[in-house]
Amino acid sequence: MSTKIAVLCSEAFKKRILSIAHNIDDIQLEFYLYNQPADAPTLLKQVKPCDALLLGGTLPYLHVQSLLKTLPIPWNYMKQDETAISTTLLSLITNHTISLDRVSIDVMNPIFVDNVLTDIEYSGPKPYVYPISIAEAPNLILQKHIKLWQEKNIDFVITSIHTVFDELQDLNIPAMRMLDATSSIIQYLEETKSQSLLTKSESVKAAVGLLELSDNNEANTYILNHITAATHSTFKQITTNYFELYTTAGHLQNAFEKENMHKxxxxxxxxxxxxxxxxxxxxEAAQNAKYALKFAKPFEIYILDEHKNLLGPFPNTEAKISLKTNDPYILQLAKQTNLSPLNISKIINFSRERQSSQFTSHNLSEYLQVSRRTTERIIKKLVDQGYAKIVGEEMPHQQGRPRTIYELNFATY
Structure with a gap:
């Protein structure tokens, strides 16, 4: 089955991409054309059901950036880079005998032009370069080019804005559009197609849930009905208060994104x-669910994926902890401290997420969600092997023993 990609772009980019798209198998392109990049948000609302979205440039992307997070499909955009500028300058030099200092260029990032000129070891006078942004109307960029032309400072214009090119053509000012390399267009089409295929494969991945309820039958029915509805699950009752749910990763992710589970x-x-x-x-999904349930506390939800990564607890956090590791560093720490690789991974994540390098056993106990006694045993093993050290004491606000303050003494980044 072909991948249907909605392409939001100018008429000129449509012609360019159609001349190249035949190089890619199993894609179907549907175009939504704008006259100005500022029209992109309106066009985005007109996109019909498809597998992915490709934006034909950085400007339209910037105009719709805030709207993209609401899309249920993957998206991509053609980024202007040194390759496009190199291709364009090569075309200029090949087809026009014009000195670079007699050219004006508008680009998304002027540093790209400098980088290209540096790479080719160009040491002559540089072209006029104007940055583009959504804060500046295309007509203002056009007027800058026209002014240079009228003052006889330039002989040619290279523009990244298709409407500016059309206006320059009408005024008989020699100009060309910024050229996207064929390899770059193929790369972005392939990337967009791959993103769609990956999203589809991930969304249909099997997901099994285990629901453990209390003895309140009236509340149990309410909870079961709402969880199955939110996750589009079917269920099998194992015991009076224990249920197995069957759904897909896509449905489950959607339930969390819409905050149905949080509500x-x-x-x-x-x-x-x-x-x-x-x-x-x-x-496999059922076995992973059984293991994840061991971590769950009331009103918390954990997910264990097929790579043995533990995600959760939801909805309060989206922490990701690997329960399986081949990292020699973690395995070495685990062996020397006699702690499990899982605990070492958790401690490393704990350190990364804290704003302070110092902590108490209470801090670590809350993060690991184990008893204070268990936490103190873990810290003792770290201290005994030199992987943690005591750096002070913290006096409690009320009466009681002061709390020991620790610091980890190994790399966690």
């Missing part, structure tokens, strides 16, 4: 435990 947790008063597992089969 449910806020509404119910009776505790429940819920965990999901991803897998390439129902059996």
């Amino acid at each position: 449910l947790i806020q509404q119910v008063e009776h505790p429940f435990k819920l965990a999901f597992g991803y897998g390439h089969s129902i059996f």
Whole structure:
């Protein structure tokens, strides 16, 4: 089945991309054309169901950037870079006998022009270069080019804005559009297609949930109905208060993105435990869900994916902890401290997420969600092997023993 890509671009870019797209198998392009990049937000609302979106340039992307996060499909945009500028300057030199200092150029980032000129070891007078931004109307860029032409400072214009090129043509001012290299266009089309295929494969991945309820039958029915509705799950009752749910990763992700699960947790008063597992089969997903449920506490949700990464607890955080590691550094620390690789991974994440390098056993206990006694045993093993050190004491606000302050003594980045 072909991948349907909506392309939001100018008429000129449409012609360019159509001359190249035949090099890519199994794609179908549907175009939404603008006269000005500022029209992109309006056009975005007209896009019909498709597999992915490709924006034909940085300017239209900047105009719709805030809207893209609401799209349920992957998106991509053609970024202007040194390759486009190199290709354009090569075309200029090949087809026109014009000195670079007699050229004016508008680009998204002027540093790209400097980089190209540096790379080719150009030491002569530089062209006139104007930056483009959504804060400056294309007509203002046009007027800068016209002024240079009228003052006889330039003989040629290179523009990144298709409407500016059309206006220059009408005024008989020699000009050319910035050229996107064929290889770059193919690359962006391939990337967009791959993003769509990956999203589809991820969204249909099996997800199995395990729901453990309390003894309140009336509340249980409410909780079960709302969770299955939010996640588009079917379920099998294992015991009176224990259910197995069947859905897909796509449905589950959608439930979290729409905050349906968050709203449910806020509404119910009776505790429940819920965990999901991803897998390439129902059996693998169910096994991962069972393991994830061991971490779940009331009103928390964990997900264990097929790579043994533990995500959660939701909805309060989106922490990601790997339960399986081949990292020799972590394995070495685990062996020397007699701690599990999982605990080492958790401690590293704990350190990365804190604003301060110093911590107490209480801080670490809250993060690991284990008892204070268990945490103190973990810290003792780190201290005994020199991977943590005592740096002070913290006096409590009320009466009680002062808390020992620690610092980790190994690399966590």
